[in-house]
Amino acid sequence: MPTKRPTTKPEQRAATIAKLIAVARVQFAEHGYAHAATEQIVQLAGVTRGALYHYFDSKEGLFRAVVAEIQRDLAQRIISATESISDPWQQLLVGCRAFLSASLDRDIQRIGLLDGPAILGWEAWRKLDAENSMRLLESSIQQLADSSIIAPASVTAATHLLSGAMNEAVLWIAQAAEPQQALEATIVVLEQLLRGLRQD
Amino acid sequence: MPTKRPTTKPEQRAATIAKLIAVARVQFAEHGYAHAATEQIVQLAGVTRGALYHYFDSKEGLFRAVVAEIQRDLAQRIISATESISDPWQQLLVGCRAFLSASLDRDIQRIGLLDGPAILGWEAWRKLDAENSMRLLESSIQQLADSSIIAPASVTAATHLLSGAMNEAVLWIAQAAEPQQALEATIVVLEQLLRGLRQD
DNA sequence: TGACAAACATACAGCATGTATGTATAGTGT
DNA sequence: ACACTATACATACATGCTGTATGTTTGTCA
Numbered sequence: 001m002p003t004k005r006p007t008t009k010p011e012q013r014a015a016t017i018a019k020l021i022a023v024a025r026v027q028f029a030e031h032g033y034a035h036a037a038t039e040q041i042v043q044l045a046g047v048t049r050g051a052l053y054h055y056f057d058s059k060e061g062l063f064r065a066v067v068a069e070i071q072r073d074l075a076q077r078i079i080s081a082t083e084s085i086s087d088p089w090q091q092l093l094v095g096c097r098a099f100l101s102a103s104l105d106r107d108i109q110r111i112g113l114l115d116g117p118a119i120l121g122w123e124a125w126r127k128l129d130a131e132n133s134m135r136l137l138e139s140s141i142q143q144l145a146d147s148s149i150i151a152p153a154s155v156t157a158a159t160h161l162l163s164g165a166m167n168e169a170v171l172w173i174a175q176a177a178e179p180q181q182a183l184e185a186t187i188v189v190l191e192q193l194l195r196g197l198r199q200d
Numbered sequence: 201m202p203t204k205r206p207t208t209k210p211e212q213r214a215a216t217i218a219k220l221i222a223v224a225r226v227q228f229a230e231h232g233y234a235h236a237a238t239e240q241i242v243q244l245a246g247v248t249r250g251a252l253y254h255y256f257d258s259k260e261g262l263f264r265a266v267v268a269e270i271q272r273d274l275a276q277r278i279i280s281a282t283e284s285i286s287d288p289w290q291q292l293l294v295g296c297r298a299f300l301s302a303s304l305d306r307d308i309q310r311i312g313l314l315d316g317p318a319i320l321g322w323e324a325w326r327k328l329d330a331e332n333s334m335r336l337l338e339s340s341i342q343q344l345a346d347s348s349i350i351a352p353a354s355v356t357a358a359t360h361l362l363s364g365a366m367n368e369a370v371l372w373i374a375q376a377a378e379p380q381q382a383l384e385a386t387i388v389v390l391e392q393l394l395r396g397l398r399q400d
Numbered sequence: 401t402g403a404c405a406a407a408c409a410t411a412c413a414g415c416a417t418g419t420a421t422g423t424a425t426a427g428t429g430t
Numbered sequence: 431a432c433a434c435t436a437t438a439c440a441t442a443c444a445t446g447c448t449g450t451a452t453g454t455t456t457g458t459c460a
Contacts, residue, residue, distance in 0.1 A: 009406065009457055016407080032318075034234065037447065049448090050409045059448070109322075118232075118318035122309075122371050152392060154385035157369070161389055164368020165361040171322050172360040185354035189361055189397075192352060196396025197389075208426075212438070237416065249417085250440045259417070 017055050019045045025066045029107040033063055033115040063111075063119055068128055070112045075132035077102040082136075089149060092140045092194070096166060097187055099133060103170040104179065113167055134163050150197040158197065165190070217255050219245045225266045229307040233263055233315040263311075263319055268328055270312045275332035277302040282336075289349060292340045292394070296366060297387055299333060303370040304379065313367055334363050350397040358397065365390070 023045040027036040038059055042049050056062040081098035085091040103109060117125040126134075138159040144150045152158035169186045176182035223245040227236040238259055242249050256262040281298035285291045303309060317325040326334075338359040344350045352358035369386045376382035 007457080012407070012457090034319075038449095039447080047407095048409050051407075053449070054406085054408060114318045114322060118314045119234075122314060123375060126371075153388040157372075157382065157385040157389045158393075160368050160372045161365040161386065161393065165365035168360055168364020168367065169357070171326075172357075175323060182357065185357040186361065188353040189357045193358075193361065193393040193396045196393045196398075198396075212426090216438080238418095239416075247438095248440050251438070253418070254437085254439060 013055075016045075016047060016051055020047070020052060020055065020062065021065050021069060024062050025069065025107060025111065028063060028066055028115065029110050032110060033119050038062075060119060063115075064124075067111060067116050067120065067125070070108055071128050071132040074099070074102055074108060074112065075136060078133055078136055088140065088143050088147060092137075092144065093187070093191060095136060095140060096162075096190055097183075099137075099166055100170055100173065100183055100186065103166075104174055109171060109174055113171060129163075134159065137163055144197075148199060150194070151199050152197050162190075162194075165193075213255075216245075216247060216251055220247070220252060220255065220262065221265050221269060224262050225269065225307060225311070228263060228266055228315065229310050232310060233319050238262075260319060263315075264324075267311060267316050267320065267325070270308055271328050271332040274299070274302055274308060274312065275336060278333055278336050288340065288343050288347060292337075292344065293387070293391060295336060295340060296362075296390055297383075299337075299366055300370055300373065300383055300386065303366075304374055306374075309371060309374055313371060329363070334359065337363055344397075348399060350394070351399050352397050362390075362394075365393075 020041065024036070024041050027041050027044070030036070038049055038052055041062075042052050045051075052062065056065065078095050078098045082091050082095045085094055103113070116128075120128075130138075138155065141150070141152065141159055141162070142155050145152060145155055169190075173179050173182040173186060220241065224236070224241050227241050227244070230236070238249055238252055241262075242252050245251075252262065256265065278295050278298045282291050282295045285294055303313070316328075320328075330338075338355065341350070341352065341359055341362070342355050345352060345355055369390075373379050373382040373386060
């Protein structure tokens with residue numbers, strides 16, 4: 001019988017790191033970064049703070065890892081929803097919908113949208129976002145521009161505006177009395193706004 | 201000679217509160233909420249932490265007061281820029297430009313846009329925003345809709361999308377290599393997007 | 401198989417918030 | 431004019447949390 005529980009060092013390392021990140025994700029989402037105590041996190045992970053500081057240089061470092069994981073998850077969900085769509089315009093709209101739906105998770109909102117920028121700083125946070133979901137948005141817009149379907153004065157500016165619009169929309173939808181209705185309204189208005197970028 | 205320095209109680213009260221808020225605004229902007237020590241704030245304000253906790257229930261309470269002040273300042277600047285404009289469409293555009301320009305202040309970015317939502321929670325922060333700059337945006341959009349100049353599927357959704365778009369745009373513009381250029385590009389794209397809401 | 405380093409655990413120092421309590425002074429009634 | 435009260439603070443302390451320094455166990459590899 002092979003490893004009952006991981007006993008080799010690389011395995012142990014990976015397991016502990018993964019456990020810490022998983023537990024931290026829940027704690028950060030539940031209490032927010034500031035009120036999530038590292039002691040509580042390591043207890044729930046079955047280790048001590050010594051382990052935490054062995055793998056991460058600080059509480060913020062652990063948080064950064066959690067944010068990165070969340071960003072990757074989110075991007076993956078968008079990719080899954082859009083990869084089978086060929087029409088670029090539809091792809092953008094479906095991508096936007098996927099982003100809005102996926103972001104209704106409390107984890108993503110609290111960690112990815114609220115605490116993320118405040119704790120990591122806007123530039124560091126934006127960098128993580130730019131490597132994931134924002135990258136998808138930008139390439140989608142770029143593709144539409146290349147195909148002369150839309151003609152934004154600046155692809156970069158358009159990407160930031162739309163990204164910000166959706167980040168705010170997510171938080172609004174999440175606390176709306178009727179989220180489903182709010183989500184549909186958001187998508188319709190988003191489509192209207194995008195229409196303005198179209199070539200006439 | 202009247203009051204050399206304020207000696208009456210209401211005066212003292214107002215003076216101390218104002219001083220604390222003013223100093224706190226600088227400290228919060230410079231170091232961020234988490235790394236701004238109350239001890240440092242009260243020292244620079246010429247009082248002790250006893251005074252702070254006499255007027256505010258917590259550090260967060262002081263922060264809330266600072267955010268409220270910033271929101272009022274921002275709204276006032278937008279009003280000043282737009283009050284003389286009668287055409288509602290131009291009023292909206294000028295208002296957006298005023299918002300983007302004014303928000304280039306580090307105070308507003310760090311306190312109003314980054315730490316604000318994270319510390320106060322999105323709903324509380326949104327409430328403060330909704331009473332100020334967002335209210336201006338919404339009434340402007342509502343007016344255009346009432347005049348049948350635009351026809352957004354939902355005024356509320358449109359307001360949130362545009363508000364979020366600009367909040368993000370501000371942070372992007374601020375750190376852009378050429379902020380002035382980024383600002384102009386943003387406004388042009390914003391205008392394009394708004395065109396999509398127009399009645400055809 | 402014994403040295404060596406990784407993977408933790410433990411103990412401690414430092415700082416920051418919040419609270420409890422003390423004190424001086426403006427206001428107020430008589 | 432004087433005692434009294436409440437406001438406007440100051441001081442002292444308890445608590446909680448992060449980060450660091452150091453100790454201990456256990457794979458790994460020559």
